[in-house]
């Protein structure tokens with residue numbers, strides 16, 4: 001009996017010692033080793049606290065009160081230093097590449113355009129999506145194209161991306177036109193009701209416009225209960241995800257929603273067969289394939305909705321405050337009939353205006369990756385398991401790349417394309433870079449052009465005097481207080 005007790009005690013002690021050693025290695029030795037590999041290459045950064053890393057710094061450096069980011073009565077386009085004050089502070093201290101820690105997770109933060117270029121040129125599958133992002137967004141997005149890596153992602157990308165190539169996308173202009181015309185009709189009715197001038201909250205209406213476009217594209221219809229349900233679920237989930245405790249306490253509710261979603265989606269005749277084929281290729285078995293169909297519907301729907309609607313809203317805000325650009329863009333299609341893909345392709349001013357809007361207000365502030373193996377970019381060796389964050393806004397505002405006025409709205413800089421606008425074109429990254437570059441960028445550009453072309457041809461507009469400029473980070477960069485425009489019908 002005593003022997004048995006002693007053996008059990010020894011096994012228990014061994015187990016406990018191994019566990020303590022594991023924790024010691026995982027939370028102390030490994031982060032120290034990774035950090036010292038980075039620091040010996042000259043990478044500096046703030047000192048982390050034990051276990052918490054630099055998380056307390058983020059709590060101390062909350063964004064300032066950015067209710068009205070205006071300078072001399074004009075909206076400040078160099079907003080990122082207010083919205084992300086800590087990164088701005090660290091960049092001034094440590095330069096264009098540095099290391100910080102989120103808990104024990106090491107991150108290399110990059111605003112160096114040469115390094116950003118090296119990273120964008122890497123086609124290696126060893127540079128994957130960060131594990132913590134995959135985990136955080138799993139409740140919302142499952143395991144679709146947006147969050148997956150390696151071979152699993154390659155299969156999905158190969159089947160989904162070609163559906164958004166130019167030859168396919170140009171056949172979808174009619175969906176965009178129909179949806180834009182619905183939007184215009186509501187605005188015209190509103191303007192008539194209000195005797196010729198209406199104050200319209202365009203950001204919300206553009207969300208509905210983009211939702212119809214992506215729903216019609218994916219599902220062949222947009223008026224169903226499913227789409228409305230899906231939209232309100234996304235909103236609820238997004239709200240819940242801001243408070244991690246709420247996500248955990250709501251797990252049961254989320255699971256029920258997922259089962260409902262699966263039943264509804266698999267009942268549908270999906271217009272985009274690519275999603276079905278992709279699921280069959282990469283998921284073993286019917287249940288897994290069904291789950292992947294649901295996940296990718298959610299992924300492409302969400303990818304196609306928010307960023308497009310927000311970009312259109314920011315562009316209208318910029319055009320409202322720069323009437324000369326409103327006139328120049330409008331002049332491109334005076335006398336033209338309804339736009340088609342060929343005509344929209346020729347609208348150089350409109351293209352430049354959207355490119356400049358995406359430079360100043362890119363929906364995603366970081367392109368985040370993780371090294372799945374030891375990797376080398378230029379002169380920098382990054383060990384396995386480190387986050388690699390390329391910061392979009394500092395690159396889009398670097399005077400070395402854009403000239404002396406990077407914070408000014410000046411679409412003319414894109415008049416001869418991205419190559420002549422920016423000294424290192426790989427540093428202009430509103431659609432991301434490398435193999436994961438936005439699969440829907442042609443679709444998005446066409447959709448934004450269609451809706452702006454129709455708006456510009458029907459209305460003149462200025463910014464509501466009560467507009468408050470406050471870009472906020474809520475999954476993507478949004479106008480924190482919306483965009484209200486004073487709209488009038490153009491007289492012929």
Ligand code: HEM
Pocket residue numbers: 145146157164214299300303304305307308311362363364367368429430431432433434435436437438439440441443444445
């Ligand atoms: C202005 C509009 C848009 C912007 C600025 C934008 C931007 C982005 C960015 C930054 C990424 C991540 C790239 C990376 O991690 O390197 C991305 C990925 C993606 N986007 Fe977009 N996007 C837009 C519209 C759309 C639309 C309309 C669709 C589909 C209809 C779409 C589909 C996707 C997909 C499927 C991915 C995942 C690509 C992959 O990981 O292989 N996007 N987008």
